[in-house]
Amino acid sequence: MSLLIVSLDTTALNIALPSMERDLHASTAGLQWTIDAYTLVLASLLMLAGSTADRIGRKRVFMVGLAVFTIGSALCSAAPNLEALIVFRMVQAVGGSMLNPVAMSIITNTFTDARERARAIGAWSAVVGLSMAAGPLVGGLLVEAVGWRAIFWINLPVGLAALLLTLRFVPESRAARARRPDPVGQLLVIALFGCLTYAIIEVPQAGLAAVAPYAAVAFAALLALLWYEPRREEPLIDLRFFRSVPFSGATVTAVAGFAGLGGFLFLSTLYLQNVRGLDALHAGLWMLPMAFLCFVSAPVAGRLVAGRGPRLPLLIAGVSMTACGVLFAAFGAETSNTTLFIGYVLFGLGFGFVNAPITNTAVSGMPRSQAGVAAAVASTSRQLGQTLGVAVIGAVLAAGVDASSYADTFVAAARPAWWIVAGCGLTVLVLGALTTGAWARRTAERSAQRLAPREGRDTAAAVGAGS
Incomplete structure (x- = not known):
């Protein structure tokens, strides 16, 4: 449920961007900040939240995060101007930083068998697919029926329900040895x-x-x-994590994959509504092919990771995302309904396969006492990637589009940005091929052995199918 509200908030908010642009008189940079103010604070605090949860209790930190995120959502819905909305999005992000990495740490410490853990992570990651499927449609319906502020209302009942269910069902857990703050x-x-x-x-x-x-x-x-x-004896970021080739590969793959996602959603939303002139609901309907493929692909990717390892899902993801970027950049996919549909299908297929191998690889082979920090590094990479994707692609678009003839210049201005999306997909493809073999798994095993003594020789999580 925590992953649902965080992911749904992102996808639904993108559909609402043109409505917010008109209502709050925002520039392209202002729209970028409504997204990046959130992802930036989230990325900055994820590792602190992960290590704090390992130290003082994962359930406790998770519940605080749910409460702050829900309160931040209520504040966002009442924001009187763009500046206030950006500040309230930062409040949301403070709570959000305590959710996903801590949830992943709870899962990692609950499912200790490598195959069970991979399947659990696949089911957990499928919620991203659900939010991708529901976000554009729900966002479009809410914007058209009520207004963009309703995007934040849906977090309130879900956040409250998640808080009560966590209190009732989630057991408390923490690392055997407390880590000092940094x-x-x-x-x-x-x-x-x-x-x-x-x-x-x-x-x-x-x-x-x-x-x-x-x-x-x-x-x-x-x-x-x-x-x-x-x-430092107990650093915020233990750089020895990155001696594991699968872990390093998962980190860079997360940055590239989510940079592609951030740029794709930003470009698509502005094109559908500001160039084609669609309302939020019909723009959301156009995004459904991408969302549906993401929803269908995510659990399949989880099962593939559990049974065959992360290589095949990453190769599928890399090929599909690269093909999508090239279709838009080189062949003007926007100019035809058929190619536009194919482009959205390709991206949904690719992104649906990228999340599960990233998550599982990041936590496999790391000492369970550092599960929160390891998961937080992976989550930080995702948020940093999305932040950079929106920032870079938004900057490229802003530099090329002419405000006086926005609709006429948008497609040409967006072409360099689509090449960046293609480059993100190519990065996923290359890293999927290079960082998932037997040699890479051996580096993960050696890293786990080096890390375990610092944690009092805790039992390391087995390097299983996901490594």
Whole structure:
């Protein structure tokens, strides 16, 4: 249920963007911030939430997250202007940071058998497919019948129900040994993500000189993280995780896959409503082929990961997402209803296969005492990818589109952005081929052996089908 409201919020909100643009008099950059203010805060806090849950109790942190997310949703629904909406989206994100990685940690500590865990993660990931299927249609119906504010209302009953069910059914769990907070590392992560995103979003309007200081701060924060974290006994980000080739591959794949998703939803929503002139409901109906394929593919991917490992799902995902990007960039898929439909089907198929192998690979082979942190790194990669996808593709679109003839210049301005989507798919394809073999699994086993002593030689999670 927590994954449902977080994912549904993203897909339904994208359908509402043109309505919000008109109601709040927002620019393209303003629309980017309504999405990226949320994903940016989420990405910055996920690892802190994961380690905190391992330390003080996963159920406790999860319930706090549900409460804050629900309150943030209520505030968003009442936002009087764009600036307030962006602030309230940040409140939502603080709660959201305590949900998905903590839920994944709970699943990892409940299902200790590798095959059972892969199937459980496949079922959990299928909720993303459900939200992809329901989000555009539900969002379109709500926007047309009530207005964009109703997008946030649906989180209230679901959040409350999830809170009560968690209180009743979810057992408390925590790591055997508490990990100390890392405030310096946390501040460096916030500086890195925040300044990088600001520089990308604002450069089309403000210019390179104006955003150069922010880019410099982001680069300095990255260097400081790489120097500081290995010197801590209990770092926020244990860089030894990345000695596992499957883990590193899953991290980069998550960034690429979700960057493609963020860019795809942003471009498609603006095209369908601002260029084709469709209302929110009919735009949502056009998105259903993508959403349905995602919904159908996600559980299939989970079963494939459980039975055959992550390679085949990642290869299918990479080929489909790349083909979608090329179809739009090189062949103008928007110009024909048939090719537009095919493009949406290809992306839905690809994205449906990408989520389960990312999630399972990230937690396989890591000590269970660090399950929350490992899952949080994977979740951070997803949110960072979506943040960068919206920021980069939105900036490319803003630089090429002419506001005075928006509909006439949109398709040409979007072509470079679609090539970026194709590049994201190609990255998924290449990493799926390179990081899922026997050699890669051996690096995961060695990483687990190195990590276990720091956690008091806790039993490492078996490197199973998902590694």
